[in-house]
Amino acid sequence: MDSETAEIIKKxxxxxxxxxxxxxxxxxxxxxxxxxxxxxxxxxxxxTAAPLAAKMGVNLLIRGxxxxxxxxxxxxxxxxxxxxxxxxxxxxxxxxxxTKKVDTQFCALSEKGVFSxxxxxxxxxxxxxxxxxxxxxxxxxxxxxxxxxxxxKAFEQYLKRSDDLVSSLEKTLAYVFKSEDxxxxx
Numbered sequence: 001m002d003s004e005t006a007e008i009i010k011k012x013x014x015x016x017x018x019x020x021x022x023x024x025x026x027x028x029x030x031x032x033x034x035x036x037x038x039x040x041x042x043x044x045x046x047x048t049a050a051p052l053a054a055k056m057g058v059n060l061l062i063r064g065x066x067x068x069x070x071x072x073x074x075x076x077x078x079x080x081x082x083x084x085x086x087x088x089x090x091x092x093x094x095x096x097x098x099t100k101k102v103d104t105q106f107c108a109l110s111e112k113g114v115f116s117x118x119x120x121x122x123x124x125x126x127x128x129x130x131x132x133x134x135x136x137x138x139x140x141x142x143x144x145x146x147x148x149x150x151x152x153k154a155f156e157q158y159l160k161r162s163d164d165l166v167s168s169l170e171k172t173l174a175y176v177f178k179s180e181d182x183x184x185x186x
Contacts, residue, residue, distance in 0.1 A: 045148065050113035060084075060118060066124065080112065103120050107139050
């Protein structure tokens with residue numbers, strides 16, 4: 001290899017390294033931008049996901065009594081459907097009643113796009129909860145980026161279900177509207 005070819009290769013290599021470094025710097029800059037605006041991003045995702053929560057969410061247990069056999073009865077559920085987005089180490093006690101220990105603590109998104117924190121207290125005879133609205137910033141502080149990932153997964157599952165439904169309907173319609181000869185080949 002002559003020196004001119006080696007110089008061209010070196011310049012090309014240097015250009016590639018420069019592009020990689022510029023890409024890394026841009027990625028770092030964008031990552032910082034996402035981190036800086038994470039609450040706004042989460043709020044926007046929550047507003048977008050709210051209709052999905054109405055369709056695919058669950059009505060959470062508010063309270064219920066436990067019988068001697070451990071079975072729940074007299075359960076009361078939330079009026080709104082919600083997505084459970086994350087779980088964290090429980091607080092030592094509930095803000096509404098400091099005598100009640102928190103056994104489990106979750107972050108949820110309601111069908112109205114509101115982030116909430118649900119704290120459950122379990123006793124031998126009763127499961128009880130405390131629900132409070134929290135801001136997107138509080139949600140990030142308490143539950144981290146996992147809640148954003150869970151919202152993303154909700155979008156992904158909804159789109160997959162929609163794609164599966166459309167595919168099934170296409171197959172059904174194709175079968176229904178086939179000519180009689182196609183349906184009963186000899």
